[in-house]
Amino acid sequence: MGSTERIRNVAKRVAKWARAGHQMVVVPSAMSGETNRLLGLAKELAPSKTSAAYNRELDMLAATGEQASSALLAIALQAEGMESVSYAGWQVPIRTNSAYTKARIESIEDERVRADLKAGKVVIVTGFQGVDEDDNITTLGRGGSDTSAVAVAAALKASECLIYTDVDGVYTTDPRVVPEARRLQTVSFEEMLEMASMGSKVLQIRSVEFAGKYKVPLRVLSSFTPWDIDLDEEAKSGTLITFEEDEQMEQAIVSGIAFNRDEAKISILGVPDKPGIAYQILGAVADANIEVDVIIQNVSKDGRTDFSFTVHRNDYAKTIDLLKEKVLPGLGAQEVVGDAKICKVSIVGIGMRSHVGVASKMFRCLSEEGINIQMISTSEIKTSVVLDEKYMELAVRALHRVFDLDQPAAA
Amino acid sequence: MGSTERIRNVAKRVAKWARAGHQMVVVPSAMSGETNRLLGLAKELAPSKTSAAYNRELDMLAATGEQASSALLAIALQAEGMESVSYAGWQVPIRTNSAYTKARIESIEDERVRADLKAGKVVIVTGFQGVDEDDNITTLGRGGSDTSAVAVAAALKASECLIYTDVDGVYTTDPRVVPEARRLQTVSFEEMLEMASMGSKVLQIRSVEFAGKYKVPLRVLSSFTPWDIDLDEEAKSGTLITFEEDEQMEQAIVSGIAFNRDEAKISILGVPDKPGIAYQILGAVADANIEVDVIIQNVSKDGRTDFSFTVHRNDYAKTIDLLKEKVLPGLGAQEVVGDAKICKVSIVGIGMRSHVGVASKMFRCLSEEGINIQMISTSEIKTSVVLDEKYMELAVRALHRVFDLDQPAAA
Numbered sequence: 001m002g003s004t005e006r007i008r009n010v011a012k013r014v015a016k017w018a019r020a021g022h023q024m025v026v027v028p029s030a031m032s033g034e035t036n037r038l039l040g041l042a043k044e045l046a047p048s049k050t051s052a053a054y055n056r057e058l059d060m061l062a063a064t065g066e067q068a069s070s071a072l073l074a075i076a077l078q079a080e081g082m083e084s085v086s087y088a089g090w091q092v093p094i095r096t097n098s099a100y101t102k103a104r105i106e107s108i109e110d111e112r113v114r115a116d117l118k119a120g121k122v123v124i125v126t127g128f129q130g131v132d133e134d135d136n137i138t139t140l141g142r143g144g145s146d147t148s149a150v151a152v153a154a155a156l157k158a159s160e161c162l163i164y165t166d167v168d169g170v171y172t173t174d175p176r177v178v179p180e181a182r183r184l185q186t187v188s189f190e191e192m193l194e195m196a197s198m199g200s201k202v203l204q205i206r207s208v209e210f211a212g213k214y215k216v217p218l219r220v221l222s223s224f225t226p227w228d229i230d231l232d233e234e235a236k237s238g239t240l241i242t243f244e245e246d247e248q249m250e251q252a253i254v255s256g257i258a259f260n261r262d263e264a265k266i267s268i269l270g271v272p273d274k275p276g277i278a279y280q281i282l283g284a285v286a287d288a289n290i291e292v293d294v295i296i297q298n299v300s301k302d303g304r305t306d307f308s309f310t311v312h313r314n315d316y317a318k319t320i321d322l323l324k325e326k327v328l329p330g331l332g333a334q335e336v337v338g339d340a341k342i343c344k345v346s347i348v349g350i351g352m353r354s355h356v357g358v359a360s361k362m363f364r365c366l367s368e369e370g371i372n373i374q375m376i377s378t379s380e381i382k383t384s385v386v387l388d389e390k391y392m393e394l395a396v397r398a399l400h401r402v403f404d405l406d407q408p409a410a411a
Numbered sequence: 412m413g414s415t416e417r418i419r420n421v422a423k424r425v426a427k428w429a430r431a432g433h434q435m436v437v438v439p440s441a442m443s444g445e446t447n448r449l450l451g452l453a454k455e456l457a458p459s460k461t462s463a464a465y466n467r468e469l470d471m472l473a474a475t476g477e478q479a480s481s482a483l484l485a486i487a488l489q490a491e492g493m494e495s496v497s498y499a500g501w502q503v504p505i506r507t508n509s510a511y512t513k514a515r516i517e518s519i520e521d522e523r524v525r526a527d528l529k530a531g532k533v534v535i536v537t538g539f540q541g542v543d544e545d546d547n548i549t550t551l552g553r554g555g556s557d558t559s560a561v562a563v564a565a566a567l568k569a570s571e572c573l574i575y576t577d578v579d580g581v582y583t584t585d586p587r588v589v590p591e592a593r594r595l596q597t598v599s600f601e602e603m604l605e606m607a608s609m610g611s612k613v614l615q616i617r618s619v620e621f622a623g624k625y626k627v628p629l630r631v632l633s634s635f636t637p638w639d640i641d642l643d644e645e646a647k648s649g650t651l652i653t654f655e656e657d658e659q660m661e662q663a664i665v666s667g668i669a670f671n672r673d674e675a676k677i678s679i680l681g682v683p684d685k686p687g688i689a690y691q692i693l694g695a696v697a698d699a700n701i702e703v704d705v706i707i708q709n710v711s712k713d714g715r716t717d718f719s720f721t722v723h724r725n726d727y728a729k730t731i732d733l734l735k736e737k738v739l740p741g742l743g744a745q746e747v748v749g750d751a752k753i754c755k756v757s758i759v760g761i762g763m764r765s766h767v768g769v770a771s772k773m774f775r776c777l778s779e780e781g782i783n784i785q786m787i788s789t790s791e792i793k794t795s796v797v798l799d800e801k802y803m804e805l806a807v808r809a810l811h812r813v814f815d816l817d818q819p820a821a822a
Contacts, residue, residue, distance in 0.1 A: 042483065045415050045418060056496070057486045057495075060478060060497055063478075065475075068472050071471035072453065076456045076457070078468070084468075086468060
């Protein structure tokens with residue numbers, strides 16, 4: 001939410017839905033720039049601090065941004081003549097673990113919210129935040145408002161969760177890279193999950209996971225749509241993320257191309273090939289709260305193997321240090337090497353399951369463009385490759401064309 | 412607290428005290444301008460809203476300002492190498508009633524704070540706010556941070572509560588009106604109470620009441636004192652508000668002149684003089700959450716009397732309407748009249764109890780200046796007069812001179 005003008009428009013939009021008979025729970029984000037402003041103040045005071053005690057205070061601080069916008073939205077709704085009440089995360093409560101700055105939701109009590117809905121109120125639930133078992137305020141990390149919204153929708157068994165973003169839906173790929181990219185009317189939960197995790201950035205991956213786990217129909221639509229458009233029209237806009245496979249009418253082989261350059265690859269070379277190695281390496285990484293994405297271990301040679309994985313680029317140096325100090329000495333491995341200048345490009349599609357040759361078509365396309373593939377990782381509905389980051393746009397455009405994503409889907 | 416620079420200075424000052432062996436609990440105010448900014452946003456969205464539901468949201472909104480500055484102060488202390496943790500009002504918890512925007516503290520649990528102090532941490536308690544029995548966030552109203560600080564000091568049985576303000580102590584009167592005004596080294600709790608309630612504005616009256624009720628020694632001192640002055644020197648600066656009468660060495664007859672023009676007077680004329688009248692009038696006013704200050708009822712004539720009182724000037728129109736609509740019809744009174752252009756000037760002093768003629772000296776002084784007295788009200792240690800507001804400065808200067816307040820107190 002931006003200015004008070006935008007808050008007022010959100011209130012009018014919500015009032016339109018509520019007046020049409022829908023029970024509404026709204027999870028607003030902070031006013032734009034507010035979270036950065038607050039964290040900037042903390043940075044000024046403690047430029048290089050990191051500790052659990054420090055992160056706890058960052059959460060106390062950052063949580064105020066959403067609390068303020070929640071109260072303002074409730075006020076704007078009251079000014080529209082709607083009964084409305086706002087709750088901070090701890091008031092619902094939204095229970096999380098204690099991983100400050102990136103906490104995970106554990107449970108949501110719905111009693112208070114349900115009572116208000118029954119009483120005809122529009123309920124504002126403050127997103128991005130929760131409370132741990134010792135009543136410390138936690139935040140879910142960037143984009144956490146989406147996750148909160150989905151989690152609340154799941155707890156209340158909402159008929160649909162509308163996520164208003166700055167894009168009008170999910171595209172076959174990023175239109176800034178491929179101008180021919182098309183908006184998808186529907187996308188399956190699995191595809192969306194792969195696209196989000198691959199960096200299509202429309203929604204935070206955790207929000208999609210939550211939606212899938214609790215089967216919350218999720219619609220991504222644009223917050224720039226005028227608030228007073230016809231309700232039925234609005235209800236059909238954006239992209240619906242479905243979780244029932246047979247709802248998926250438009251079953252293209254490949255639905256979209258995802259990509260990102262937020263990752264870095266790390267390899268441990270000459271690891272003795274014996275049981276427990278993967279845990280010994282990745283256990284230490286997980287204990288340091290570093291998230292790992294692609295993991296590859298190839299067959300061994302002479303009793304030794306190479307173990308590779310990718311992490312967020314921000315965690316690259318920390319991970320390398322951690323491995324050198326804590327993991328390598330006990331492992332008998334030869335060396336840690338890495339590269340932060342990589343990108344990952346993935347083709348995603350439910351239809352891939354039943355079609356052979358999709359991956360080889362991808363590899364051929366990249367080969368024809370002269371692009372070397374550094375790592376390959378596949379799942380049932382996705383094939384990802386790690387490339388030198390300079391090839392990212394070229395690879396995405398070529399794949400978009402090869403898989404006919406610029407053409408309207410066949411009926 | 413103003414900029415991060417000021418927060419850093421507060422942290423250095425607190426660290427100085429803590430390193431000298433004091434267990435420290437700090438109650439910061441919001442960053443300057445923040446509360447006004449937040450309430451300004453609410454005003455933009457709902458220019459003329461008033462309701463309990465609206466006030467609840469105002470409190471949700473305003474409470475974020477102090478929560479942010481508390482977290483920032485904890486971060487600044489951590490950057491100074493101190494262990495520090497901040498708590499929102501609900502986390503302590505500071506329990507209040509549900510009078511949103513002007514709630515009253517009912518109890519404070521000290522367990523969590525004590526445990527942290529014992530563990531060597533500096534504890535930041537978010538001021539100005541609390542939580543009601545239904546877990547709604549409440550605020551104490553403007554200046555509520557002082558009240559929070561005193562209440563926390565009382566709950567923890569602190570040896571002294573230091574209130575850092577923008578003045579360096581309590582003066583015989585406002586130096587902007589009387590340049591000869593002197594700073595008092597000590598002032599009794601009762602005098603301070605009268606001065607605060609009379610509008611000397613150094614401290615919020617409720618904070619002084621709290622200090623008196625729980626006998627918390629209170630020191631008012633300047634936040635502009637450099638943080639690195641000698642600790643003993645700082646410990647003796649400002650004005651100490653004492654609650655033990657025999658601690659009061661400097662027992663002047665009149666300690667100070669208080670004044671304000673925030674009030675309006677209201678009179679109900681021709682009230683039948685029978686039991687229950689005062690309650691009938693003021694009960695309705697209290698029910699509307701309007702605070703009444705001076706109350707005067709003179710002897711009756713012909714079975715009828717005139718009943719006068721003063722309220723805050725902001726409540727003037729509301730009170731007049733209330734009386735006309737709800738009170739007058741059932742009262743058989745003749746008329747409600749009022750005047751918002753008044754001021755109240757008071758002489759305050761513990762010594763007045765044992766000295767006759769102090770009030771008459773005040774009245775003679777005002778008479779010699781040609782100032783008409785509209786109302787008179789007295790207590791053991793104070794005499795207040797209500798005057799036309801245009802005479803305020805003249806009256807204060809004349810009284811300051813007549814009672815020798817510009818002279819250093821005799822030993």
